[in-house]
Amino acid sequence: MEQENNKEAENKKENDQGKKENWIxxxxxxxxxxxxKIHKSDAYKKADQSMEKATKKxxxxxxxxxxxxxxxxxxxxxxxx
Numbered sequence: 001m002e003q004e005n006n007k008e009a010e011n012k013k014e015n016d017q018g019k020k021e022n023w024i025x026x027x028x029x030x031x032x033x034x035x036x037k038i039h040k041s042d043a044y045k046k047a048d049q050s051m052e053k054a055t056k057k058x059x060x061x062x063x064x065x066x067x068x069x070x071x072x073x074x075x076x077x078x079x080x081x
Contacts, residue, residue, distance in 0.1 A: 038044055
């Protein structure tokens with residue numbers, strides 16, 4: 001009787017493990033499909049373009065500030081006290 005209970009418990013564990021793996025596979029497939037749809041959407045493309053445009057503006061502004069800082073420091077070191 002105990003052996004039957006042990007076998008049933010083992011079979012149940014194997015079935016549960018198989019179900020878990022099946023659900024994990026389904027979830028991963030769903031996530032992959034959904035991410036592809038999002039990546040191909042117009043809204044994503046527009047957001048990507050906007051982020052690229054904003055990033056360029058930020059780096060251009062930072063470059064200007066860098067140049068101003070270098071000129072300021074260069075002028076300060078050249079001034080005699």
